[in-house]
Amino acid sequence: MTVLPYIFVLFGAILWGTTGTAQTFLPDSAHPFIISAGRSASGGLFLLIIMVFLKKIKFRSWPWKHTLYAALCISLFQLLFFSSVRLTGVAIASVVAIGSAPVFSGLIEWVFLKMRPTKVWGISTGLAIIGCMFLFITKGEVSINPLGILYSLVAGIIFALYTMTSKYLLQKEEAISIVAMTFSLSALLLTPFYFIFDVSWLKDVGNIGIIFYLGLATTSVAYVLYGWGLRKIPASSALTLSLAEPTTAALLGVIVVGEILSATSWVGIGLLLGSIAILTFGSKSASRPTVKEGEVSV
Structure with a gap:
């Protein structure tokens, strides 16, 4: 198994990690819902125009049902994430949101798709959870808001x-086209x-x-990279690698925004980086059944 798909996901996650920090440079009057709408529009429509011009999208045969599901999910994710950043800070919001995603995905794959997690995924995800706990237990100046x-x-x-x-859509269409259509639909949903x-x-x-x-x-670059990698690796593995996002966000929160993290939080960052390294390089020698076409339906 080549390491390249893991690298694609990793770089996409690093770009995501700059999202919360970038938001902090916007004025207090910038509502998270408008930020989400603007992000989807500028990212999705830009790619859509290019893909339509290149005739890469066949609207009649397009998998609209699952694309709408994806658009609804990414719209809700953005609304919740940007709202959380406002309430509890860049570092904690990123750690909790992205840190919990691989656990939920692994459980869904195991229970509904009968795909048992590999030992490599289990070890790396376990380290990631411990790392998130260390990041969460901070005595610094990061506020922890229950609603956030x-x-x-x-x-x-x-x-x-x-x-x-x-993951299902990537069995049908190209990653760039999927991102273009998903975020363009998301922009439409968020227009009100x-x-x-x-x-x-x-x-x-x-x-x-x-x-x-x-x-x-x-959006455009990060989600296309994520899609390229996701085509070749399990969803749960991609989500564990996406823990590079809270790691990046935590570091930027300290360096750029001025958030203060405790020594235990730095230990957490180290554990997260270790979990990413284990999954990226350990998965080269591990095998796992792939999802057959049509098997995933969300």
């Missing part, structure tokens, strides 16, 4: 469902929020630049 934690946990479940739905919340802050060029960064870098 709840948002993050639900976001973790939804992201696991998004990943499994994408433009008429509900304040959008005056979008008049600032700097704020628009941040939205475009969120759309192009953390």
Whole structure:
């Protein structure tokens, strides 16, 4: 098994890790729902225009049902995640949301798809959970808001469902086309929020630049990389690798935003990095049954 798909997922997750930090540069009046809508629109529509121009999308035969599922999942995930960042900070929101996703995915694969987790996945995920606990138990200045934690946990479940739905779609279409269609539909679903919340802050060029960064870098590029990797590896493994996101977010939260993490939190970051290394390189010698076409239905 080549290591390249794991590297793709890893780099995609690192780009995701910059999302929460980028959001902190937006004004307080920037509602998380508008940020989500703008991110989906700038990321999805940009790719959609390119894919339509290249005639890579066949609308008549497109798997609309599962694409709508994926769009609903990613829309809800963004709404919950950005809301959680506002309530409990970049580091904790990222750790809880993405840290819980591989556990939920592994359980879903095991219970519903009868895919028993490998030892490598079990060890790496176990280390990741311990790492998340160390990151969570902080005596620094990171606030822990119960509602924010709840948002993050639900976001973790939804992201696991998004990943499994994408896994099915990747058996049908190319990763770039899937990201284009999924986020364009997400942008459409989130459009009503433009008429509900304040959008005056979008008049600032700097704020628009941040939205475009969120759309192009953390959506277009990141999710395409994630899709390329996800095509070749199990969903639960991809989600464990995505723990590079909270690791990146935690580091950026300290370096850029000024959040303070305790010594135990740094131990947690080390454990997360170790879990990623074990899964990436340990999976080269491990084998696991792949999902047959049509087997996943979310």
